[in-house]
Amino acid sequence: MTMDPHFKAHVEEQAKVAAANPAPPLDVIPPEMVRAGYRAQRTAQNANAPKDVETRDLQVAGAEGPIPARLYTPPGAPAKTPGLVYFHGGGFVIGDLETHDGHCRRLAAYSGVRVMAVDYRLAPEHPFPCGHDDALAATKWAFDHADEIGFDKSRIAVGGDSAGGNLAASVSLDLRGDPDRRLAFQLLLYPGIWPVEDTASRKELDGPVLSKAAIAWFDKCLAAKGHPQSARAWLGEAKDLSGAPPALVVTAGFDPLKDEGRDWAERLRAAGVEARHVEYPALVHDFYIMADVSPAVDVAARETAQALKAALS
Numbered sequence: 001m002t003m004d005p006h007f008k009a010h011v012e013e014q015a016k017v018a019a020a021n022p023a024p025p026l027d028v029i030p031p032e033m034v035r036a037g038y039r040a041q042r043t044a045q046n047a048n049a050p051k052d053v054e055t056r057d058l059q060v061a062g063a064e065g066p067i068p069a070r071l072y073t074p075p076g077a078p079a080k081t082p083g084l085v086y087f088h089g090g091g092f093v094i095g096d097l098e099t100h101d102g103h104c105r106r107l108a109a110y111s112g113v114r115v116m117a118v119d120y121r122l123a124p125e126h127p128f129p130c131g132h133d134d135a136l137a138a139t140k141w142a143f144d145h146a147d148e149i150g151f152d153k154s155r156i157a158v159g160g161d162s163a164g165g166n167l168a169a170s171v172s173l174d175l176r177g178d179p180d181r182r183l184a185f186q187l188l189l190y191p192g193i194w195p196v197e198d199t200a201s202r203k204e205l206d207g208p209v210l211s212k213a214a215i216a217w218f219d220k221c222l223a224a225k226g227h228p229q230s231a232r233a234w235l236g237e238a239k240d241l242s243g244a245p246p247a248l249v250v251t252a253g254f255d256p257l258k259d260e261g262r263d264w265a266e267r268l269r270a271a272g273v274e275a276r277h278v279e280y281p282a283l284v285h286d287f288y289i290m291a292d293v294s295p296a297v298d299v300a301a302r303e304t305a306q307a308l309k310a311a312l313s
Contacts, residue, residue: 001253004282006294011208011284026217031124035094042099045290049102050075050109058149060118061141063133068119070097071149072108082312083151084187085139085171086117089162089286091192091218092131092233093123103161103288103301110305113157113312114150116142120167128224132232135167136174143181155312157185157245161288162210162257163218165191169247169264170232176243183245185311189304190252190285191261194224195236199259210256210285235264241271248307250300253281278303 003011026034054073059066074081084107088100097119108115120134139158146153160168165188172186195202206212219225224233231237247268251261258279268275280287280300288304291297 001281003254003284004294004296006296007208007254007282007284007287007290010290010293014208026213027220031093031122031221035096035122038090038094039096039099042286042289043101045292046102048292049105053105053108058116060116060145061137062121063130063137067121067134067138068097069138070101070104070117070119072104072115072117073150074108074112074114077112077114077150080147080150080152082113082155082157082184083142083146083149084111084113084115084157084159084308085142086115087120087135087158087160087164087167088117089160089164089192089289090122091214091221092128092163093218093221095163100161100289102291106291106298106301107159107305107308110302111309113305113308116149116151123223124221128222128227128233129229132167132170132229135171139171139175139183140181155184157187157308157312158183159187159189159308160191161189162285163192165189165261166193166233166235169193169235172244172247173238173241174232185308186245186247187304187308188247188249188261188264189288190250190255190257191264192257193236193260193264194234195260195263196234197236199263201259202256205254205256208254208284212256215256236260241268241273244268244271244273246274246311247276248304248311249275249277250304251277251279252283252285252287253279254283255285257285276307278307
């Protein structure tokens with residue numbers, strides 16, 4: 001495999017910067033500082049998203065009180081469209097509405113689907129299962145307030161990238177028995193499935209973008225392993241995937257999480273769930289929110305949005 005040349009140049013430049021200015025271990029940096037750095041980096045790399053998408057900040061139900069969310073309405077959208085409840089990535093520790101704003105704008109603009117991005121609580125201040133409980137509560141809220149936010153209740157999907165893909169997959173399983181809130185689709189973008197045993201790609205790849213040290217830090221902050229409900233986060237422990245909504249699983253060739261995403265799609269199909277797997281072999285983890293690095297990202301974003309549109313049509 002050959003990395004996209006724009007990302008290759010970017011990765012090499014980042015490596016030079018890191019070598020010249022070594023960062024301290026993540027364990028000794030306050031999480032809020034890590035979040036601020038990530039926010040600054042990703043917003044700078046994703047500044048040219050569609051500007052004609054209408055946005056509205058909301059307060060939606062979390063598991064223990066209101067949490068922020070943002071509604072994205074495509075230009076020219078009718079009063080009611082299909083809806084996507086979206087969970088950002090960041091290892092359950094970093095990421096927010098701003099880091100993924102450009103990505104959500106593209107999804108809405110290119111698909112014609114309204115997107116509601118959810119700012120769930122983050123670890124370590126709010127360890128597992130806080131984020132998962134918030135994701136579930138916010139999805140239920142979207143169903144219960146569909147008319148207010150312009151969602152067609154019969155065509156609501158969940159989606160997310162990386163840790164957010166984990167949340168979307170978890171919510172898809174959580175809601176299988178809810179007759180009033182039947183999800184139509186799940187959009188899982190380089191999802192972190194957290195397998196029981198490390199996959200080959202987790203063993204072999206240390207970056208780019210997502211390092212082994214970062215994964216270990218995320219795991220430590222989340223504190224999900226060994227929890228009685230741990231299968232909601234460590235989805236590799238989930239036994240029964242039947243009855244989940246149809247899925248699109250997207251992976252990237254230069255991503256430690258690629259094998260678990262591929263394997264999850266295979267497990268869904270084995271359980272009788274319609275699931276399609278698409279890999280972008282030249283791209284890296286987090287590529288959807290690094291659109292200014294390479295034109296390949298916009299191509300992938302359009303293809304992903306068209307798949308979402310088709311699934312909810």
